[in-house]
Amino acid sequence: SMKARLTFTSFFFHNRVQLIFSFPQKAGDILKEDNHSLDVSVVATQVARDIFECIFKCLRNPFCLSLNVAAFKDATGQLRCDLLSSDKHRNPDDFKSNDSSHYLFIKVGENLSEEV
Numbered sequence: 001s002m003k004a005r006l007t008f009t010s011f012f013f014h015n016r017v018q019l020i021f022s023f024p025q026k027a028g029d030i031l032k033e034d035n036h037s038l039d040v041s042v043v044a045t046q047v048a049r050d051i052f053e054c055i056f057k058c059l060r061n062p063f064c065l066s067l068n069v070a071a072f073k074d075a076t077g078q079l080r081c082d083l084l085s086s087d088k089h090r091n092p093d094d095f096k097s098n099d100s101s102h103y104l105f106i107k108v109g110e111n112l113s114e115e116v
Contacts, residue, residue, distance in 0.1 A: 029106075029107040030055055030104055030105070030106055030107075031104065031105045031107060032051075032102055032103070032104050033088075033102065033103045033104075033105070034071075034102050035071065035097060035098060035099050035101070035102065036095060036096065036097060036098055036101065036102065036103040037068040037095075037096060037098040037101035037102075037103055038066060038068060038084055038086065038087065038088055038091060038094055038095050038096075038103055039094045039095075039096060040084055040085070040086045040091050040094050041084075041085065041086075042082045042083065042084060043061060043063045043064055043083040043084060043085045044057075044061065044064075044082075044083045045080065045081070045082050045083070046080075046081045046083065047074075047078040047079065047080060047081065048078065048079050048081050049077070049078065049079070050079065051069055051079065051102075051104075053079075053081075054067060054069045054079060054081035054104070055067075055104065055106075057081055057083065058081070058083050058104075058106065059106070061083055063083075063085045064083040064084065064085065064106075065084060065085060065086060065087045065090075065105075065106065066084045066086070066087040066088065066103065066104060066105040066106060067081055067082060067083050067084055067103075067104050068081070068082040068084065068098075068101045068102070068103055068104075069081050069082075069101065069102050069103075069104060070100060070101060070102075071099065071100050071101055071102055072100065087105050088103065088105060
């Protein structure tokens with residue numbers, strides 16, 4: 001169960017998701033790259049109902065800097081989320097095309113008020 005009270009407003013701009021949420025230490029843009037994944041060691045594998053739940057699982061994990069999210073739900077209607085301790089900027093050679101995954105990267109420390 002989620003102990004922190006999460007309040008957010010979401011905005012979709014093409015492949016970009018912006019969230020305003022109650023995680024000031026990680027406040028910033030969530031950038032989504034369809035049909036890609038980062039092949040690095042996984043901090044944790046989780047399942048979630050939707051992409052937002054995957055994002056919150058990453059935000060709650062201090063070691064999570066980015067994540068691979070399954071492009072399709074499994075037979076039980078869940079999405080697989082791989083929480084990653086690196087990102088595509090630190091490991092550019094491990095960023096690959098992948099039809100079964102979407103890659104999400106948390107840009108830390110951006111000031112959302114300038115863009116909203």
